[in-house]
Amino acid sequence: MIRVLVVDDSAFMRKLISDFLPAESQIEVIGTARNGEEALQKINALQPDVVTLDIEMPVMNGTDTLQKILDTYQLPVIMVSSQTQQGKEVTIDCLEMGAFDFITKPSGSISLDLYKIKEQLVERVIAAGLSTEQKTEAAPITPPPPRRAAKIELVKPISAAAKHIVCLGTSTGGPRALQKVIPKLPKDLKAPVLIVQHMPEGFTASLADRLNHLSDIQVKEAKDGEMASEGCVYIAPGGKNMSVVKTGAGLQISLDSKVTPSRHKPSVDYLFRSVSRLSDYAKVAVIMTGMGSDGTEGIKEILAAGNVKTIAESEESCVVFGMPKSAIKAGLIHEIKHVEDIAAAITSSVKKERV
Template sequence: MAVKVLVVDDSSFFRRRVSEIINQDPQLTVIDTAQNGREAVDKAIALRPDVITMDIEMPVLDGISAVREIMAKCPTPILMFSSLTHEGARSTLDALDAGALDFLPKKFEDIARDKDEAVRLLQQRVKEIARKRFLMSARPQPVASAPVAKAASGAASLRERPLLAERPALAERPQPVASFKRSGKSYQLVAIGTSTGGPVALQNVLTKLPLDFPHPILLIQHMPATFTAAFAARLNGLCQIGVKEAQDGDVLKPGHAYLAPGGKQMLLEGRGAGARLRIIDGNDKVNYKPCVDITFASAAKTYGDKVLAIVLTGMGADGRDGARLLKEQGATIWAQDEASCVVYGMPQAVAKAGIASESLPLDRVAQRILVELGR
């Protein structure tokens, strides 16, 4: 049976264009369209689509408010369309906050090298998030919460509301559970790679780490260049550890996470306390910028077996080859489990290759990290 899609946008041209692309795939069918958020909510309730594509800026009821109402009344996988601007980035993060699963740039030429590739990508994203429709259920809506108090030297100037509706009190360190046992290995670096579903997954993990986290953390999230600064700032305002968009020459510090900038590649040079980041343009033939494989490979060369690498939710197989290089050096590799992934692509690639030593539910990744590090 074809995946039923509701297309929502105030532009008749864009509704028609998206509908034509979706209907080209025999596994997908557009059952209706809506021109504003209020229509979207009403039709979502009446038609029960498998997936909704949603614009952000619309009359009557905006896309973010519509997502929030749909998630409260009839939870449905939602794919947002966003402009590649700083404001678009903030709005998209708000949409993920409200419950949307994924997003794509509204200008298709920004996501693909040609029209055919853009068509395939949109169709693939719709089919991937449709697989989550049977697992979705109503969840509490976000509530205003006080920002995390940081030491004066690391205080964030920008305070954002959380992406997760339900998150633990950030001042409380998660308690290790009996089923987790420390391996006894020593580490100098934690590296996390992710893609589709990553913004929410990263927040889930990072907000549970304590201020005195003992190692630097590298974050590789597939995300447009205009989004990573806003995302890093939001995480920095929510986490006890410091989070920043990585810059060329950054010296790695314990208790700090460095988010690879969109459109660039993040490498390492040096070792231990003298390690620095190199941010470069990289090869245009590489599919992803940033690329998990490239950063993982650099970590393998620089830190060898002293790396704890984790592959979270994401489409495709980025991270598998880099994780293999890390494994060959004796590093530890974990993957997110299928049930808690938005898209079980990247973690599955690592697990199927026999590279990951553990498969973990998202809500226990932070606990497992702390146990492994003896915290």
């Protein structure tokens, strides 16, 4: 049973969340709190497994409360965010600080239609609870070596003149993980970097701005129709799928709203499939922390096309090992790296063929 503390300054919101979470048999709401100070008292007394935390509260706001929870209790915290620009920026702050994940209130601080995000919140609470159990009940297990190693060798040697492209997919825990990867990439990286981070519309722009501020390499939210340049990182906008096609002028980014088999928008598989069709490009495909298996099918297609290095984040550094684990178990990964070493692995994979 996953024991949850619900923290929100609105009595109505506390009641809604407390009512629909226990509809899932794995979840028990053990208490509620009106503000950060009360939340810390309740955590100490009730010892929950997971906390849902409103960002905008009196007495002690969500950001300050989150920091104290992480410093003292190391609990997974799911932020409950507003759709305002300030709310989006604070949400990115919280994710970079170490919040497990977030959901957005559909229509403001008091959302009568909160039922619209019920499934998302339940999914995140269960994932947060399971992540805690896995870390406390067992030591991390070293992922098994690829079972089909012979089938994932490069189809043929890559020419020293070959152009490169890097594609990266991530979800839960991604914003913090990206903060450990993107700022380490050199600004003269001889490849464009295309990223899918599972996020709703509006939040990816704030994420891109933050990473751009922290990095030497340029980082931006991708725009439909723009050309992908070497030494630039493009993040797919929330709510849009991103693909890349070769034109006479180079690589062009395309955005659309198509429904994908993975149900994610943006979808990692969708991006990776488009990259697989770039026959005269060497590819570096990276899967990082996240729930589910988005990216596994796309990596299969990239490998089938050849001329690719595949990298997965290790279980040790993942917030949620779902996406990397899926690709590793399928025998699709050449290198398994701690998040702190992924940037070096990307840079090395590009440089060694572009000398």
